[in-house]
Amino acid sequence: MSGAVSSARFTLQIPAVRNDFKVLAFEGSEAVSTLYAIKVKLVCEVHDFDMEPLLGQPAFLRFGLDGEGIHGCIEDVQAGESGKRLSHYGLTLVPVLHYLQFSRDQQIFQNQTVPQIITQVLKRHGILADAFRFHVQTLPPRAYCTQYGESDFEFIQRLCAEDGITWHHQHSVERHLLVFTDDTVFLPTLHATTYRQDSAMVAEHPVVHRFSWHARTRTSRVTRRDYDLKRPHLLLESRFVADFTPGLEDYRYPLAMENEKRGKQLARQALERHRADYETAEGQSNQPTLRCSHLFELTEHPRKQCNGLWQLLEVTHTGRQPQVLEEHATHETASADGFTQGYRNSFRAIPAEVVFRPPLSARRPPLVSQTARVTGPKGEEIYCDEFGRVKIEFHWDRAELNSERSSCWVRVSSNWAGNGFGAMTLPRVGMEVVVTFLEGDPDQPLITGCVINKLTPAPYRLPEHKTRTVLRSRSSPDTGGYNELTLEDRAGQELVYLRAQRDMELQILHDSRLEVGRDRRESIQGSSQTSVGKVIAVEAGQHVQIKAGANVVLDAGASITLKAGGHHIVIDEGGIFSSTEIVMGGEVSRDESAKRFASQATGNPAARQTNASQPSPEESELEEEEEEVELEDETPAGITLRIGVFFDGTGNNKANSETVAACYAPDANLAEAAEEIQKHCAAHGYDGNGNSPDNSYGNDVSNIVRLHELYTDHAFEVLPEKTKQASLRVYIEGIGTTADGGDSLYTQATGRGETGVLARVEQSPEKIMEQIRSLIDSNPNALIEKIEFDIFGFSRGAAAARHFANEVLKGKRSILAKALPAGSPSLSSSFDWDPQSCIGINFIGLFDTVAAITNPWLLDFTGANSRNPGLDLKLPEGCASKVVHLVARDEYRENFALNSLGEIDLVLPGAHSDLGGGYLPRAREKLLLSSPVTSTISRSHEATRSAAYVAAEKEAFAWYTKGVIEDDAPGNQLRVALWETPVIQRLERGRSTPDPQKRVYAAAMIERPVHGELSLVYLRIMRELGVRHGVPFEAIDKNDSKLSLPEELIPIHTKLEAYALGNSSVEGLTIKERALLRSRYIHLSAHWNAAKDFNSSDISIVFINRPTKDKQRVIHPHE
Template sequence: HLKTGAGYFVEAGDEIHYYAGDKVVIDAAMELTARGGGSFLKLDPSGVTLSGPAIKINIGGTPGNGSGLNILHAALPFVAAADQAGSTLARLSPSAKFPAPEPDMLAAQAAETDEIEDEEEEEETNLPIEQLITLRIGVFFDGTGNNKENSQSVAGCRAEDVGLEEIAEAIRQHCANHGFDRQGRSPDNSYGNDVTNVARLYGLYRDESDVKIEMSAQTASLRVYLEGIGTRSGTEDSLYSQGTGQGSAGARSRVEESPEKIAKAVNFFYQQNPHTQIERIEFDIFGFSRGAAAARDFANEVQKGADNLIAVALPPGSPMLSPNFGWNPDDVTLGFVGLFDTVAGIVAPGALDFSPHNHRNPGLNLQLAPGVAKKVVQLVARDERRHNFSLNSAGASDIVVPGVHSDLGGGYMPRAKEKVFLSRPRSSLARLTTPNEHTNACISTAAELDGKLGQLQRYGMGLSVESWSIELPFNRQRDLYREKHVFCAIQSEREVSGALSLVYFRVMRELAVREGVPMNDIPATPQLTLPAELEPIYVKVLAYATGESAHLALTDGEEALLYRRYIHQSANWNAANGWNNSVFSIFFINRPTQDGKRMVHQHD
């Protein structure tokens, strides 16, 4: 059932077909007109009018075929008169003949025809044209191991949210299936991460895909979310894609998935607004970590014009695109590009490239040409120094701010117990009866602890030497006494907050809004409320990011606050599960760089 107010208009480039199994009824209270090729049929209170060079009434056959009955245009008045006298058109045969009409009748008919055609032309002139709009599309690429849907699906599993001992068994089983234990400890996968700033900004971006826009509207906006690298909503993560950035859930795969999602959103919008045609498209692009690398590659994909992947999904000539839209620079632009700490880190085993540390990132184009967008912003993590998290700079668009990688992009839990090794575990061989702290490994580690105290006091950490041992097999015929391998490392344990990411969430949103990005206000929810002690820091960071202040100018007290409560120790010697005793560095995926300084791949 379709009901409209003043009018309903349908336009097609070539054909429109209506089909019904039994009948089609067209009912008009005053007038019904059908016209085509210069001929027309009109029904109104005065009668039925047909006009055209020739009129054919088929007897038998199918429309357009069958046995034709040619009636001269001038004979129509006679036919009408005969019908009123009782001779209906249904009784006519193919051989029926009609006498020639009177000259006065011909003149009157011609005058009436001209009048009707003038009326039709006037009506056609008054038909409204298509509503041309600029469509703004936000495209959001989440980070490695980050997935909005997965994080939200287990929000009730975390210890700070709910007492797991008291919840229903079905819920507890759901949590256990995704790696949460009975104390609510989080697993090391996309289900164990909080939502990122990319997901938060996606939630704010104005989405009008299911809205019937006003007839006076000149713009509309849609949003599209791409899952984080190495993740799939509702399923297990891909360790291969997380480790290499490649594969079916890799960075380039996310770029290749985006056109289908964009086309789906555009088509849904068009279903709600069939009177609109898209005159221009403007993309806003956001990304974090490897998602930021995908965002940069997507920006370059858009620059390919009619050859880009989105143009394949929405080719010129599509009904929702204006006739002049051809994916040319005048048709599609990049508005705002917002990046959180780009780390491409692509590993290519097939090319014998096993290091995410280097500058080689096959399959991705990270270069952003001058003027590629109206505004490009990259927030860079000042305190990140992991070997495997080299920065892909965006040149003059970089804004260096306090924190490590996920302090900027998000994903850390709101509150968490951080327990990390700050030194590489040392090992030594000792008698089984020797106290661990008396072994060479632990004595050397204790000396290293003394050297780190001054450096790490600002973090407010409780530092200690952690030791563990593995007893070796004993052979009575060969060994004089039982032995063990002793391992020692400096350990830190503290509670740390994930709220620093909310500062950068607000900063990026404000920078985007100032460039005209259609973002809603931040809702006053507990999850998005900024701690009061971070408010003055946010004000200073925003002033620095906007250029209103030449320096960040945090006080010593503000820096100390960030280090004690908010900046995580991302660089550590915690090994991949089960590999703390390994002598191979590859298993310490979060290890710091050798010189303690982050590798930066410059933007050419």
């Protein structure tokens, strides 16, 4: 295109540097909330112009007739080729904000708004108030905002996105102004531009010559939820809905919302963000005034809906000025589309009334934990608020305030916190604490513990006193005093030491009992006073000695009786009475009163005995209380019932595998077996030559079955008296299988039907009820007070397990509640299926989830997609105390897409059933490792000379280099498999082709023995993870040969288990150990063996175990 606009001269003005540059061409893009970069090609008569001093200099590229252009700072200069007169140079114009990408900081901002925070960051880089402007509504200040692990630019970008603020630049000859805005009313409006369809005609003024409109499906509903510790019972949830179909929701937690109004605002902004590009337009023009974040009006478009105001999101500027070349140049200025001269742009826009919200930045890498120092006001040793929160200072915080202003209030984790009860130990100023971060967010610190250092050492010197467990406090203000509880565990010196710096009070509301095995000594410096409401009884086996330095006073309101040697003295209101004469100074006392007492005492012994046998009212009351306690103890207490539910995988069936266990055992020798065993095995597809059936009778038991057998089961046991817990185990047959019956090929292919994934979940309550009834039959007085589930699954069984877990979480609406409704005789009166109090999930253990639900009736033939209708596979955060998902690293079959659990996934070596089990202990793989390739050659030629053979041979060699075969193992083969079919002769004028042809098929093929014990490693890993989280698994029997690990797998198991338990950050397998797994234990699950009788077919569907195209597993996110 040529003409007035196209002939415009482009210039580059660099005020600080004298230059003779002429603009040859330029190109670059500017977009909303994005850094722009304009690359400029220049020519100059100076051949050795020093470009380096230009770096950082301001410059203005003018490309419009009315002075329109783009201002920026010079970055990325270059000197190019030189001609006879002109030399080529290049540079890039960027905004000042560009340089903030190269500056990183870690700092904390408190009680500041986003504009205030951004202003601080910009001013630190010399970008003063006249270089930027905010057009935003008043925003609430952020109580605590952390820049961590981000560049200054990334930090600003994130803050703007979180608060729905966009930014752009407005250009003039002198500067580029950075503008922040959150409303379209602040966007500049450009003059109208006419639409003229692209043609060979030259327009007299700038026009839009291409314009297309697009609409897309987007989220229509946003829900945000948060939690406020000051209002824990209040549901902080905000929704914002757009009236569009389909109803697609974005639900997220948490979202920092100070109040409901702010929550509503953030939910609205989130929906605006989702729907910003619901309706977009793309176009091309030669209008030089177009800039991003400007409004422009389009007119005279034949489609009426296109005429009107549009908001520019992105503009790409292109200019070419070949006339500055006055000689032949080596640089070609023409583009592929024929554009050779002038200015043009392309743009993307949305309707002006749509509020554009920038996309949220990629989430920062989660911050796991750090240590920090507790701070507070000067002179304070303990500083906290009403919630026990404290202030801290991180070691990286360069502000070094070391005061109550160092951070926000940080919550302190406790091992027990209830309504007015629990444990309380507040970190004190100066202590070093361990800080974790909720959701990995640096803005949400949480103190989980304290650590010692040189300044805050342990109460006793280590390691000398390593056997001591100590709880020692410190008087505050610090006077050197302390309270202490110490447990000394050194053998022979065991001691419990309790120290009170000042006073000690014990309050016991019922009984107190003290039993001392040897001596007891008390040393009291002051006075001792004992006050007893009823009776004091002191009994000694030999002596009771009371000694006073001055006086001993025995004071009784009624009487005092002294007994010894069969005699006694009574002192009461009537006087002193003795059972015999009192010898005083060696003479007998003649006191008549004593004699009268003696006669009364000896004359009516029965009366005294009767009185002694009558209990006092106080003693009667105590006896009644004891009887009540005994009666209460006899009342049956409720039990917590642990139920382990085990969902087996597709094609796995405990009963069917056990039926033929003798046929595939490692030591099985069918040739020598009894005739009836041979017949039994042959009837199920075992021929004695290593061949096994391709159904549930051809698999070993899976790890689901093994874990089921290890799970403690009390179904038929009488529980011990006063027991508080019982456990049951429930096995759910694998998808597509029936015990002692045939398999359903339809279900195994689709996951649907009467033995499909959903059906297994629906059948689970009946299986569970069978076990509960057995337990109650054995223990008729047992009442279930709480039910906790441990849920396990493999493959599609793992998908069923995830769906079952979500069913449990429904509580009163679940299928379980319908099978065992509240009020049933076996349930306690308080049991109501409430997920908060009556039911829960302790552990979810999954092996390689593959849902793979297909629906042939809807032409859905592949399990590789994420369409799994009816299944709820998303496990809510916190749904169980522990969730484990072991994922097969070496599985990449197209039909075995992984339904991921995100960060929970623990990826380990092996194929699908190497983790979940089911492979036979000893098997022989005979597989095509590559897709059969074909070529047509003369029948007289050897097939090994065909192109197909050469291609397959290369593939076979590639597999050899992967170490999948042991060179010295007998019977191992890695070769090219060949088969041929004749080409039907075509007739030419009644005669056949003189050179008959044949079609050669070739593929890389492997034949090797492979072992199945790798799954036993993962059995142990899953069991250990379960045990550590309270799953009632029994120990693996070391004498059970079926569960024994080969010696060569023991070190591998040790390393992988340490990795799975988090004791090691890496697998740690050596090269030799990895090679051993590849060549002997990891099955080649992905291969090109066709379904029966289809080896010469190229129809992909018959290759049911074919690998993905890039041999990378398809992974569906946890949604």
